[in-house]
Amino acid sequence: MSIHLCVSFPGHERVLGGRRHSFLEKTSASLNQWRISCGSFPSSITNFRRPYTSVMVVPTGVGASIGGFAGDALPVARTIASVVDCLISHPNVLNAAMLYWPLPNVLYVEGHALDRFAQGSWALQPVHRNKQVGLVLDAGIEEELRIRHLQVADATRASLGLPVVEYIVTDTPLQVEKWVDPRSGQSTGRIQHPDSLLRAVHTLVNHSQVNAIAVLGRFPDDDVEEMEDYRQGKGIDLLAGVEAVISHLIVKEFQIPCAHAPALSPLPLTLSLCPRSAAEEIGYTFLPCVLAGLSNAPQYVAKDSGTSNQGCILASDVDSVVIPIDACGGEGILAFARGLRHKPLIIAVEENQTVLDDTPDKLGIKAVKASNYWEAVGIIAAHKAGVDPNSLRRNGINNIRSFSASHCNGYIASNSV
Known part of the structure; x- marks a missing residue:
């Protein structure tokens, strides 16, 4: 969005006298600050998020x-x-x-x-x-x-x-x-x-x-x-x-x-x-x-070669992984799903079936199930935007849970989050 605002004050030279340039400088500075807050500057200046990385696997x-x-x-x-x-x-x-x-x-x-x-x-x-x-x-x-x-x-x-x-x-x-x-x-x-x-x-x-x-x-x-x-x-x-x-x-x-x-x-x-x-x-x-x-x-x-990893992409940089619904048993997928420090969002696509039977439920993997790749792309887009994909679904968000078993909003809350 780019908005050009022209400010004109009839007779301002007579009123402001020698302070005309000072006034215009302050006005220009205010407008620049306003443009920044409205996002009219290039995204490269205001985007502070790291790159979003996804892995797609079809065995x-x-x-x-x-x-x-x-x-x-x-x-x-x-x-x-x-x-x-x-x-x-x-x-x-x-x-x-x-x-x-x-x-x-x-x-x-x-x-x-x-x-x-x-x-x-x-x-x-x-x-x-x-x-x-x-x-x-x-x-x-x-x-x-x-x-x-x-x-x-x-x-x-x-x-x-x-x-x-x-x-x-x-x-x-x-x-x-x-x-x-x-x-x-x-x-x-x-x-x-x-x-x-x-x-x-x-x-x-x-x-x-x-x-x-x-x-x-x-x-x-x-x-x-x-x-x-x-x-x-x-x-x-x-x-x-x-x-x-x-x-x-x-x-x-x-x-x-x-x-x-x-x-x-x-x-x-x-x-x-x-x-x-x-x-x-x-x-x-x-x-x-x-x-x-x-x-x-x-x-x-x-990682143990002694070579610097500067400029490299690491497993911890991965935000999401897309995999066929019944092909989750490979070494790489299990490593992503069971990582101790960083677990990317696992998206299992139901329409893409294989001769295998390694489903997330069978392997104890926490995954979001997508009916097809159309849906998987939407889940990725929401995840990249910092939006819980469930919030895009009707009744996708339940009441917030509490550590204590007490009544919240009329429901019994869970003891875990």
Whole structure:
């Protein structure tokens, strides 16, 4: 709001004489003070609140209704990012094969690193840009498929200006295996030669000084019938679980940002395809979103490394965490929910269901339940504004409680607050 007030006093020069300028100076000072109190000065001058930080998690390979397919949780992340000052999320939410979306206030954090961050062991150090991103290619990738992916890397360098500086091929095929865990129902897997992968990463880190790693593993081609449910927007992502195993291995060992993209033969065309799975069908590569995310992913700083945490984001800076209703059993979520010093607002989204059964009620986690992500965004907006989200609901606020069991406003008060 900007209001211009003109003050005129006919004949004031004759009345005030030599005190004219003193009067105008006092009037100007009063108006300036009034503008400050009315908020007409830029918000950067009068805003004394720290940035509001939110974490959005959709676990990998658990068949999430939203976020269990080809980047279908990215619209949610974009919306939350427009409300908060800083959003922390992970590749499963932000990756969409050949599609991605630049979000300047979103931190792209690998899942293992996100757990260590939540536990308070690691801090996140935002960067303007990672200086050098390295690419590891599985020796099991056929020559033509390898060349096409190297052309994709060159395309991101030339068209997007991404700092992908060098690649290396593993000395042994990784031999990726994947399956569905019969106990949990989520996808998982392993690589037969993890030592080969670690040697390749070690070479790029120590000899090429890269500070982020993209991995391209040759995944076994699925039978088209096995993929049919996923292509129809049902079931679970059979690739996602072992992708997490690969990135966890590297992040745990080298403590640098990492993400994985599978190398696969293109699937035959289908006339019936769910939009949520379509991002993986528009090309033969999943690499562009990974390289874009890693280009400015935050660096990981161990709290006991002796390095200053100045300028870093800590777990205690997190104000809210958004999670599917039945996926609250991960290490990071439990760390946030059970923190001794700082507990962010946990928002459990009922519409986003998975194959898991780790609900807040079952785990004893205090959480606000949101029917859907529309509602979750509203809860975050209220929380950021310093408003109790319950006050936005009819009968959401009860009478204030007292430490003593006495009558208050006609009701028996509780003994605890």
